[in-house]
Amino acid sequence: MQSLLPSSALQQLLDARQTPEHPLNRALAADLAWLEQHPDVHPLTLGSNDYPALLADVACCPPLLYVRGKLAALELPQLAIVGSRNPTTGGAAIARDFARxxxxGGFAITSGLALGIDGCAHRGALDAGGVTLAVMGTGIDCxxxxxxxxxxxxxxxxxxxxxxxxAPGIRSQASNFPRRNRIISALSxxxxxxxAAVKSGSLITAxxxxxxxxxxxxxxxxxNNPLARGCHSLIRSGAKLVESAEDILSELGGALAYKREQVMESRAPREHWLLSAMGYDPVTLDTLCQRTGQTAGALSAELMDLELEGAVEQRGSYYNRC
Structure with a gap:
């Protein structure tokens, strides 16, 4: 990509101004000076060859993007994964596994770099040796x-x-994050x-x-999980229910020239008699004793082993299957 300095759209706008002390002029000058000191950051103007095509096709696309990293990643087929900042252990594992x-299988994974599901999605893609993109609600340097x-x-x-x-230097502001969500979805x-809760940023992205x-x-x-209600609301409204990465590939596979088996789950879930007795809702130790006929001591030992393996989590007096 040709350098935007000094012949960029930004520079042309700056030169065209008749009032050098205009606040916008000063802001543009500061941005240009910053970019000169950070050659690893690429400013992409709407209409330039490197501006992502999918984003350019939507209403209210940003006239300028700051990109740090590989520009080619912007044109890869992307799947956005978003969700709660405070997920359950099971939800975090699902995000990582789907992303991985x-x-x-060839998708770039796009998310918002936030805590929780976002971070798990980025991590899952990296664990697979894949590509992931983070759309930020701050300046590229913050x-x-x-x-x-x-x-x-x-x-x-x-x-x-x-x-x-x-622009560089823009810090975290609550109003920025819903705004950046339109970019996450548009790139994907x-x-x-x-x-996701019923009222959450993830549903804004959807x-x-x-x-x-x-x-x-x-x-x-x-x-019984309040964080499932947002997803259930989406499904009632027509979103596609998914249980595996294969479900997504069956919908989006036409965009990829990859075999279905490449995105199948890498391992089958571990079967254990106690997991069957637990079911999929929170359950107490007393209830498990009643269901299995086992003593509390014997079940506690089994539950501890399952916790160490990441198959079960304990929250207060309840146990959940992950």
Whole structure:
């Protein structure tokens, strides 16, 4: 890509101004100066060859994107994975597993770099040696949350990209994140929601996806899990219920020249007699004693083994199957 300095659209706009002290002029000048000091950040103007085509086709696409990483990653077939910032252990595992399987099959995984499901989706793609993109609600130089700085570096080093419409130096503001969600959905062929409350940013992303004529997928959960209600609401509204990466490929496979078996689950779930007795809803130790006829001591030992294997989690006096 040709450098946007000094012949960029930004520079031309700056030169065309008749009032150098105009606040917009000063802001543009500051951005141009910053970009000169950060050659690893690519500013893409709407209409340039490297501006992502899918994003350019939607209403209200940003006139300028800041991209750090591989520009080629923007044109890969992408699947957005979004969800709760405070997922259950099982929800986090689902996001990682789907991302890992789909990334291994050729999808780039796109999310928002947030805590919870977003971070799990990025991590799953990286674990598969795949590409992942993080669309940020801050300036490209302001990683939020701070604990994901190392993750952001891994994304870039692995051939992915950080993407933002916000100028360098823009810090975290609540209003920025719903706005950035339209970019997450627009870059992607479809959006998958894993664990989301009825009123959440993830459902805003799904709404944008529908408006942009993209596919929306939702992972169902227990009726007792409040984080499943947003997904259930999406399914009632027409989102596609998914239980495996294969379900997504059956819908989007036409966009990929990859075999279905490449995105099948890498391993079958571990079968255990106690998991069958637990079912899929939270259950107490006393209830398990009644169902199995086993003593509390014997069941506690089995449950501890299952917890260590990541098959079960304990929350207060209840046990959940992961």
């Amino acid at each position: 399987c789909l990334a291994s 990683i939020y949350p701070a604990r994901h700085r190392a993750l952001a570096e891994e994304i870039v080093e692995a051939g992915g990209a950080l993407v933002s419409e916000f 062929l479809g959006t998958m929601v894993v664990e 709404k944008y996806a529908l408006e942009q004529q993209r596919e929306v997928f939702a992972v169902p959960g227990s009726i």
